[in-house]
Amino acid sequence: MNEIMEFTPKEIVKELDKYIISQKEAKKSVAISLKNRDRRKKIKNIDMRREITPKNVILVGPTGVGKTEIARRIAKLVNAPFIKIEATKYTEIGYVGKDVESIIRDLTELTYRKMKDDLYRELRDQSYDIVLETIAKKLNPYNSVIDSQKKKLIQEIKDGIHDDVEIEIERKNKSTNLSIIEIIGGGSIENVGIGNFLENVMGSFGDFGKDKFLVTVKEAIKKLIEEDIDTKINTESLKSKVIENVENNGIVFIDEIDKIAERSELERGEVSRQGVQRDILPIVEGSTIVTSLGPVRTDHILFIAAGAFTQSSPSDLMPELQGRFPIQVKLKNLEKSDFIKILTEVEYNLIEQYQAMLATDNVELLFEDSAIDEVSKLAVKLNENIENVGARRLSAIIEEVLRTVMYEAPYKSKKKIIIDRNYIQKLYKKEKEKENFDKFIL
Secondary structure, X not given: OOOOOOOOHHHHHHHHHOOOOOOHHHHXXXXXXXXXXXXXXXXXXXXXXXXXXXXXXXXEOOOOOOHHXXXXXXXXXXXXXXXXXXXXXXXXXXXOOEOOOHHHHHHHHHHHHHHHHHHXXXXXXXXXXXXXXXXXXXXXXXXXOOXXXXXHHHHHHHOOOOOOOEEEEEEEOOHHHHHHHHHHHOOOHHHHHHHHHHHHHHHOOOOOOEEEEEEEHHHHHHXXXXXXXXXXXXXXXXXXXXXXXXXHHOEEEEEOHHHHOOOOOOOOOOOOHHHHHHHHHHHHHOOEEEEOOEEEEOOOOEEEEEEOOOXXXXXXXXXXXXXXXXXXXXXXXXXXXXXXXXXXXXXXXXXXXXXXXXXXXXXXXXXXXXXXXXXXXXXXXXXXXXXXXXXXXXXXXXXXXXXXXXXXXXXXXXXXXXXXXHHHHHHOOHHHHHHOHHHHOO
16 A cells, blocks of 8 residues: 655656656756665664655756656655645744645645555455445345346446446444534645544444435445445554655655745745744754644655745755755756657657547647647747746647647547648747737746
8 A cells, every 4th residue: 555666766767757858967866865765764773764864955947847847756656645835825823824834734634545545446346346245135135046146136236237226225324423524624634634533533432323325326336335445444553654654755845935035135025934934944854743643753754845046046045944955956948959859758748648639539630840840949939038937838839739620629530630830830920929929928
């Protein structure tokens, strides 16, 4: 369940290369920091292991060059608990808004959900067979069929033949618990934690009888599987595993950290940037955060921060916070050759995505090399003339190029559409280009 995968730094970079063009130094730095955590876990000397802290990273560069994607992909690659937050969404303690400790609470809740879902998938097949037996008995309450007929009935249930047949099932009635949770719960992740806590407390008083109600076979399968799996899950054991996973493998990506850097030449905002930095510092240094699942230590969580730093620099962060991010890597602006690679070499790139979508409408879409070259050249030009949004510019251009094609589809018979340089040049004649610049402001 939620097994953490180990890779060498070279293997990590090789995997990142499938999705992120260029930025080799940033990939290397993050890969090394990630691998160092695995190395720490293997040290037998407990005191030594405790002293080794993560080598947190600051990625410096404009939007759209791969900062977020690097962090997201490594977390997905190793199956690690991951959360992306924006530094500007958090406020200094005492101000109205989210406090920084909620970062760890949110990470813990998200990890709990994921690990529970993984556990559900592992147990589903076992529960599925049990539930099919139960439903077969409901469909044939007299149980007078021979084994061969019973197998046939179960197969019919699997094939969906009885999906719309209504049967009576029993479910534990915890309506009192749920009403309390609904009143207090709200919609935030923190409140989900409160809901879990209340449900556990109220559940300890026992069930409030059972409800009997009619549902279709299709719905009964889903409900009974969930109920059967719930009886097999050791909630306390799961919570312990979640906390251990977060503490040893968690990754927090702090975006827009440059926005909370103190800049003396600018006016101070309503909420002190330095105050937010002070509140973030103990979490990055290592502290205990109380969550709905229990206390979580942050000592060995890996923090990756990112920002454009166009009006400030990492040195504008408070010295103590800078010290907790010893690795600083500058990402380069993307060039035309990078855009070409993004459209041709990245797995499941934009062009492949549109080809797959339009194929469902009988469209065979082809982009000539000249068209890809023209799109890349246009992306560079628009980034220079409007605002540099990096690779995100490609999405706006491709969407505009294919607007008519997507509007006209679907077709009854297969239609082949070829996009070449002339098509794009006609679409972006100089006079029209000026008129439509506002379409590309992302």
